[in-house]
Amino acid sequence: MDAVTRIERALSAAIGLAEGPGCPPRLAQAMRHAVFPKGARVRPRLCLAVAGACGDDAPVLAEAAAASIELLHCASLVHDDLPCFDDAATRRGRPSVHAAHGEPLAVLAGDALIVLSFQLLARAAQQAPARLGALVTVIGDSVGVPRGIVAGQAWESEPRCDLAQYQREKTGSLFAAATAAGAAAAGADAAVWRLLGDRLGEAYQVADDLRDAVEDEQEMGKPAGQDAAHHRPSAVLQYGLSGAIARLEDLAAEAVAAIPDCPGASALRAVILSETRRLLPRKLSASAA
């Protein structure tokens, strides 16, 4: 079974917990809206790719780790779109969760997705109970304090903010968790796999800043020009357009170089090369060609 099928199946099973008897139906609808139809699923594909490179001897746990990371990513988007943050009416080309379901259910859907990410891990860890502690720590630390997504988002409420730290926490942390959790789910040492995810996460954030600067709302599927509009830190504002493109290329090369020795290293290298080539916005890669 290919990675995308494994991921969608694991996410469906997770949302199924909300759609079973007993759950308020509108909350379940808001959660499904946040997770489906699928986004790029970049982080869970990365998680499964690393688990595969490390032997993938507990595939149910690897799938739960991948789904857990995607649920946390979706939760962060739902809360980021709230009126008190970006106040975004659209996401992935359709109404954001709060625009479609109201602000109360958007707050609650985000909360429920965060909790669900840990409920999933605990259930799947029956396959390899000794690995649960590392997985909860790796994934929890990438979302919470002191240096996870939530901490990254909170830098927007501080009078001063370091761009590199902001992006490392807001985006890089969950990429680093994706590679580390893929390794941990397969019983490998999580720590040596963080650098790969860290570099990819920063590359992904720079690419997102580039898209925000050069694409319009229809191309992005969400409001464009948000960084400038909200005076938010952005690689394009900091380095200029060509500087940000050069930074993206450096980060992609560093990611490939960061893959640790393992049985599946060369196959993984090919995956990472293909993923990073897709990061540059089409408009810029066309003009560069």
Add this chain to the structure above:
Amino acid sequence: MDAVTRIERALSAAIGLAEGPGCPPRLAQAMRHAVFPKGARVRPRLCLAVAGACGDDAPVLAEAAAASIELLHCASLVHDDLPCFDDAATRRGRPSVHAAHGEPLAVLAGDALIVLSFQLLARAAQQAPARLGALVTVIGDSVGVPRGIVAGQAWESEPRCDLAQYQREKTGSLFAAATAAGAAAAGADAAVWRLLGDRLGEAYQVADDLRDAVEDEQEMGKPAGQDAAHHRPSAVLQYGLSGAIARLEDLAAEAVAAIPDCPGASALRAVILSETRRLLPRKLSASAA
């Protein structure tokens, strides 16, 4: 060391993770504001009391479970107070988190406290790794979907809502988790301990509805009359004042009867009796005397 000291020490250590280097200082302040100075700590005291009755052979894990449950309770209060829910300006006799720190940091502090509750468990479970799965499941299920606090709160967004189910999820679920997690942390069977927490949780919710109906804002430390103002389900609205008092007394008796056989059963019975006697609002116990 007494239970209150153990709980406050564990909560301080948890919030210390947010106050260490690297975390946005205003987020750390908002999280501290949500957790200190102490509330009644009813749920974590219940958790430690059950762990004690079951032998408490992994005290660090029991303290983490107790702190985890209190962090989740605090997170739910922070999010409940948001403008899109109760829009409460005060809590525990002082400004609510969003009133003091703004809405963005209130959303993020709640999110970070939810994640922190699982980070704590994973760290403490090094003392007894085989117990982590049961703890994350018991605690996660009590907060998320399909029947945890978040699901309970989401019933307010449904056209129809069953009062018993609403209160069981919104309050009872975390009480049931407190007793079940206390047992799980001590290596005992969690399932047989749920009924005690379930009965106590419903008693606590009925007492809260009574306070909301008969006390003023100064006595409660938060806005009074919220249930009637928001047309919210409430035991007082459903049963009347004397009916709600009778229901509270029945639930307290059922809680005491639900304590499973264990070495510390009689000591625990005394704790439960003393806790339930304190639930009736002073104004009503004075007029009843």
